[in-house]
Amino acid sequence: MTVKHVFVSTERLSPAQKHAINKLQAECFRRVTRKETRECFFAKSFGRVLAYESDLIVGQAELFSRQVYFLGKKVLLGGVGGTCVTGSARHRGIGTLLVSSGLSILRVRRCDIACLNANVRKYPRGGMYYRLGFRLMGRRVSFEDVHGVMRYDFGELFLPICSKAIYDSVMTSEKTFHIGRGYW
Numbered sequence: 323m324t325v326k327h328v329f330v331s332t333e334r335l336s337p338a339q340k341h342a343i344n345k346l347q348a349e350c351f352r353r354v355t356r357k358e359t360r361e362c363f364f365a366k367s368f369g370r371v372l373a374y375e376s377d378l379i380v381g382q383a384e385l386f387s388r389q390v391y392f393l394g395k396k397v398l399l400g401g402v403g404g405t406c407v408t409g410s411a412r413h414r415g416i417g418t419l420l421v422s423s424g425l426s427i428l429r430v431r432r433c434d435i436a437c438l439n440a441n442v443r444k445y446p447r448g449g450m451y452y453r454l455g456f457r458l459m460g461r462r463v464s465f466e467d468v469h470g471v472m473r474y475d476f477g478e479l480f481l482p483i484c485s486k487a488i489y490d491s492v493m494t495s496e497k498t499f500h501i502g503r504g505y506w
């Protein structure tokens with residue numbers, strides 16, 4: 323069956339789309355606790371790429387962009403989060419399609435680099451993300467949680483989008499990269 327994908331900005335999501343996405347995320351992210359989502363993964367996406375098979379949503383990816391500073395320079399940081407595909411539709415390239423289409427949108431928005439959080443315990447090099455060009459950062463990143471507490475995390479993957487120079491400086495510096503308030 324053919325899979326179609328569409329970008330929908332956050333404010334244009336219909337109630338039916340929101341309902342289908344909640345169901346899909348409940349199925350796909352059982353390992354992430356509600357507490358963790360509330361405290362850490364609360365960044366607001368500007369839109370989503372939705373994958374449709376007939377009129378059913380079978381996958382989605384959320385897109386983020388925010389300005390941060392690194393080594394005193396402005397960086398437009400893009401992100402892809404919450405990528406998921408319903409169990410029965412996996413291993414057919416839909417996840418790859420969602421992320422690559424999300425990256426095209428981040429390019430149009432002129433993001434310098436993109437980053438995401440992946441299950442590196444199961445996929446040490448990044449699995450699907452590695453094949454799309456993402457590379458593992460060798461050091462931890464920081465972000466601020468909902469309580470304003472600084473948290474640190476290993477296993478982030480980065481990809482150059484509009485600026486290879488910024489990507490190189492972020493990846494090779496010894497300074498902790500700060501993602502900002504809330505993660506995806």
Ligand SMILES: CC(C)(COP(=O)(O)OP(=O)(O)OC[C@H]1O[C@@H](n2cnc3c(N)ncnc32)[C@H](O)[C@@H]1OP(=O)(O)O)[C@@H](O)C(=O)NCCC(=O)NCCS
Nearest residue numbers: 350405406407412413414415416417418440445448449450
């Ligand atoms: C990750 C996920 C979106 C992939 O969807 P998909 O449509 O099967 O993706 P594709 O067919 O394009 O690629 C499949 C490949 O991605 C890789 N992959 C699977 N899960 C992955 C993950 N969590 N992270 C990175 N790569 C992954 C595998 O190498 C897989 O190869 P295989 O088909 O030979 O097993 C899907 O498995 C899913 O929804 N998982 C549960 C939610 C989740 O963990 N999301 C990722 C958050 S970072």
